[in-house]
Structure formats: C-alpha cells, structure tokens
Amino acid sequence: MKLLYVVNQINGTTGLERILAIKANYFIKEFNYDIVMVTLNEVEETPFFDLNESIKIIRLPNKSNPLSHITQFGKINKILKQESPDTVIICIDNIFGLYLPAFLKKKYTYVYERHNSKRVNLGQGATSFKAKVLNGIKKKLLDRGGKHYDTVVLLSDDHLAEWSHLKNLKVINNPLIFYPETYAKLENKRVLAVGRHTHQKGFDMLMKSWAKVVEKHKDWKLDVYGKKDHDSSYMDLAKAYGITDYVTFHDPVPNIMEVYLESSIYALSSRYEGFPLVLIETMACGVPAVAFNCPCGVKELITHGEDGLHVPVDDTDEFAKSLIYLIENQEIRTKMGAKARKNILRLSPENIFPQWKNLFEQLSA
Numbered sequence: 001m002k003l004l005y006v007v008n009q010i011n012g013t014t015g016l017e018r019i020l021a022i023k024a025n026y027f028i029k030e031f032n033y034d035i036v037m038v039t040l041n042e043v044e045e046t047p048f049f050d051l052n053e054s055i056k057i058i059r060l061p062n063k064s065n066p067l068s069h070i071t072q073f074g075k076i077n078k079i080l081k082q083e084s085p086d087t088v089i090i091c092i093d094n095i096f097g098l099y100l101p102a103f104l105k106k107k108y109t110y111v112y113e114r115h116n117s118k119r120v121n122l123g124q125g126a127t128s129f130k131a132k133v134l135n136g137i138k139k140k141l142l143d144r145g146g147k148h149y150d151t152v153v154l155l156s157d158d159h160l161a162e163w164s165h166l167k168n169l170k171v172i173n174n175p176l177i178f179y180p181e182t183y184a185k186l187e188n189k190r191v192l193a194v195g196r197h198t199h200q201k202g203f204d205m206l207m208k209s210w211a212k213v214v215e216k217h218k219d220w221k222l223d224v225y226g227k228k229d230h231d232s233s234y235m236d237l238a239k240a241y242g243i244t245d246y247v248t249f250h251d252p253v254p255n256i257m258e259v260y261l262e263s264s265i266y267a268l269s270s271r272y273e274g275f276p277l278v279l280i281e282t283m284a285c286g287v288p289a290v291a292f293n294c295p296c297g298v299k300e301l302i303t304h305g306e307d308g309l310h311v312p313v314d315d316t317d318e319f320a321k322s323l324i325y326l327i328e329n330q331e332i333r334t335k336m337g338a339k340a341r342k343n344i345l346r347l348s349p350e351n352i353f354p355q356w357k358n359l360f361e362q363l364s365a
Contacts, residue, residue, distance in 0.1 A: 001360055002034040003027065004085035006076065006100065008092055009042040010051070013227055013252040014196060015174075015277035016115045020091065021049035022177050026353050028052045036083050040072060040092070048254065056083075069096060073103040080105055086364045089113050090149075093274075094121055095138065098145035109363045112149040117272040117295050118142045118162050120200060150363055155275030158296035170359065173300075174275045175352035176284055176344055183286035183341055184261045186333050189220040191323065192263035192287070194256060194278045195270070197229035197249075202269035202292065204237060205316050209269070211241040212320035217327050222247040222267070225259060260285035264333065265326050270294050271313060276301070283307065283344040288336035290322040307340035 005024070010017055020037075027033040029052070036056045043061055051057075060075050080088065088104075090097050091113040101110040121142060122135050146152045146166050153170050154160060163169055191210075195201035203224065210222050224234075228249060238247050253259065260266075266282040268291035275297035282289055283301070291298050293310040302308035309326070311318040326333045 001031065001087075001364070002036070002083070002085045003360070004036040004038065004080065004083055004088050006038045006040065006088065006090045006092065006097075008094075008097075009039050010037055010057070011042055011045040011047045013048050016091070016093075017047070018049050018177070019115070019174055019277060021047065021051050022175070023353070023356070024055055025050070025052045026349060027356070028054060030353070031357055036079075036085065038076060038079055048252070076100075077105050080108055087111055087360050091115065095141050095145065098142065099148065101148040110149045111359070111363070112146055112152045114152065114154055114159070114163075114274065116274040117159070119272040119295070151359065153359070156297040156300050158298075158300060159274065162296070172355045172359070173347055173352060174277050174280060175349045176280055176347040177277070178257055178281070179284050179345070179348070180257060180261065182261065184263060184337065186264040186287065186330065186337055188262055188264050189217075189327075190263045191220060191222045191265045191267050191327075192259060192282070193222065193224045193226075193267045193269065194259075195224075195226045197226060197234055200271055200273075201226070202271050203234045205292075205314065205319070206267055206269035207234060207237045207241055207243065207247070209267075209316045209320040209323065210247060211243050212317070213323050213327070214243050214246045216324060218246065220246070220327060223250060223259070223263070224248070225250045225252060225256065227252055256281065257285065260287055263287055265290065265323060267319075267323065268292065268298070269319070273297055279308075280344060280347060283340035286337040286341040288326060288333055288340055290319060290326065292319065301344075303339075303343065307336050307343050309336075 024035050038058045040060050044059055058079055060072050087109045089111045090100050093116045122138055123131050143165055151168050151170055152166055153172050155174055157171055235249055238244050260282050266287050266289040268289055272294050279289055279301045289308040291310045292313040293299055294313045298310055302310050304310050309322045311322055
C-alpha cells in the first residue's frame with residue numbers, strides 16, 4: 001500500500017503534526033506501507049517530531065497569495081502521476097484543503113482527514129460588516145465542502161453534527177500515543193496546560209480562572225507549554241490579573257510526557273477542538289483533567305466525575321471551582337487519575353490504527 005499525504009507542514013509543534021508523525025511511523029513499521037508527504041507551506045526544516053527516514057518528503061512552498069495555489073495544483077498533479085499512490089490523504093483544516101480534490105486528477109482515491117472543528121476557519125469575535133460577510137461566505141463554503149472526497153474521516157461522534165451534509169463520513173478517533181509504565185503521583189502542586197497561544201485554546205479564560213484559584217491556593221503553580229504569540233498577550237494578561245508569580249509560560253518540548261508525569265491536574269480551556277490529543281496524553285499519565293465541554297470530543301474522552309471534570313464553555317467561575325475541588329481533594333484526584341489511565345486504553349494504537357488499514361483496503365479493493 002502506498003499513501004500520499006498532502007499537508008500544510010510537518011515541522012510544526014501542534015497535535016496534528018504529532019499525530020501525523022506517529023501514524024506514518026506506525027504504518028511503515030506495522031503495515032509495511034510506503035509513505036510520501038507533500039507539504040505546501042514550509043521550507044526545508046527538520047521536523048519537530050521524529051519521522052521514519054524512509055518517508056519521502058516533497059516540499060512545495062506557498063508564497064502566501066492566491067495565485068500560488070494555482071501553480072501548486074499542477075505540481076501536485078505531477079507528483080501524483082510520478083508517485084502513483086493507492087490513496088491520497090488531504091490533511092489540511094482549511095477551505096483550500098476541503099476543495100483540493102476538485103482541482104486534481106480524478107483517477108485517485110481521496111480521503112479528507114479533518115482534525116479540527118469548523119470554528120477554526122471562521123473569524124472569532126467578528127463585529128465589522130466586512131468580517132461578518134466574510135464569515136458568512138466561509139460558512140457556506142465549509143457547509144458545502146467535502147463532496148469531492150471518497151471518504152471524510154472525522155475524529156469524534158461529536159464532530160459528525162458539523163458535517164451532516166455529507167454521506168461519505170467515517171469516525172476514527174485519535175490514538176493513544178504513549179502509555180508510560182510509571183504514572184503521575186499527583187503530589188506536585190502543579191497544574192498543566194498545553195497549546196499554542198491562540199484564541200482557540202482559551203488561555204484568556206484560563207488566566208481569569210487561575211486568578212480565582214490563586215486567591216485560595218498561592219502555593220500552587222500553573223505551567224503553560226506551547227508556541228507563544230508575538231504580542232505576549234497572555235503573559236500581559238497574567239500580569240494584569242496579578243498572577244505572574246503563579247504562572248509560567250514555556251516553549252514547546254518534544255518529550256511532553258515527562259511534563260505530564262510531574263503534574264497533578266490538567267487544565268483544558270479550549271473554546272473548540274477536534275479530538276484533543278492533550279486529554280488522551282494526560283489521561284494516559286494518570287493526571288485528571290478539568291476541561292471546558294467544548295466541541296468536539298471532550299465529553300467522549302472525559303466521563304464527568306469519574307475520570308475528570310468538564311464544565312460549560314466560558315464558565316470561568318465553575319472552571320476555577322473545579323480546579324480548586326481537585327486541589328483540595330487529593331484522594332478524589334488520585335482516584336480520578338487512576339480511572340483516567342484505565343479508561344483511555346480503549347484508544348490504544350492496536351485498536352485505532354487497524355481501522356485506518358481497513359479503510360485503505362476497502363477503498364483500494
């Protein structure tokens with residue numbers, strides 16, 4: 001089986017790049033697949049996550065203007081002819097990716113692998129007339145896209161509602177990436193959050209909640225790992241709340257598992273997700289999470305009150321109360337962590353990746 005992935009980049013630090021690397025490496029090792037990756041938006045750099053050396057990488061840098069997309073169509077078609085893959089997987093969470101097969105040769109089998117909510121493509125907090133009109137156009141394009149694919153793969157049942165206009169849908173969850181022999185002792189007075197400094201990740205709400213936690217528990221610290229924004233807006237926000245002594249912002253690290261194992265609570269403050277990989281990882285390490293019950297995937301991962309807690313999106317007061325509850329109740333924290341570690345085994349690679357294998361074989365039959 002030969003797979004050809006078309007992606008924006010593979011040298012990023014997000015969950016999408018992490019999953020792509022893990023998946024490709026597994027497919028090569030366990031299924032003996034040949035894999036080609038075509039990137040559309042990066043220059044030659046060393047991938048942040050380890051990739052099997054047998055993966056062929058072809059980079060088609062985008063010049064960040066609409067005309068460059070036109071030239072990329074021809075280049076991708078040329079690559080398809082040269083590589084002759086059994087299946088082409090488009091893994092780009094934007095409108096360009098959603099419609100890409102419409103401009104490519106029809107003789108190939110196309111799979112769209114969607115990693116995020118449609119909300120990621122819409123301007124957040126748009127108030128101007130122009131922004132509202134643009135959002136309306138984008139929403140119509142999103143709601144009508146995906147019909148050029150043989151299969152659209154989503155990450156959760158929660159995700160299905162956003163793509164109800166399609167019939168070619170399949171749900172395959174993100175897999176459990178690691179399952180350490182040791183697990184977090186949950187004794188360190190440390191709450192962890194991981195993610196890029198973007199509106200989606202909701203760190204503005206997390207800072208507001210953490211300010212309430214600090215009022216009662218100044219001996220606890222919040223560590224945030226992820227690519228920082230140029231404006232340092234969340235660091236400025238922490239300063240405005242007077243909590244700079246109680247929160248530290250770190251750059252991304254490749255071996256995030258070690259960070260999970262030294263934490264006692266995970267805080268997921270996202271406004272929306274696809275199927276949050278960070279929750280899978282923290283549960284594998286036996287760390288209970290407090291999460292906004294955002295679309296998509298949180299309620300499918302966390303059983304409220306059993307292996308973690310979820311609260312309504314934007315309810316920063318309840319989010320803070322839930323953090324305080326776990327801080328003040330170590331026995332409950334420990335029970336939830338143990339249950340999380342047990343429950344997340346349902347997403348083991350041995351359960352998830354054969355679903356991809358079955359899909360590829362069905363499409364190429």
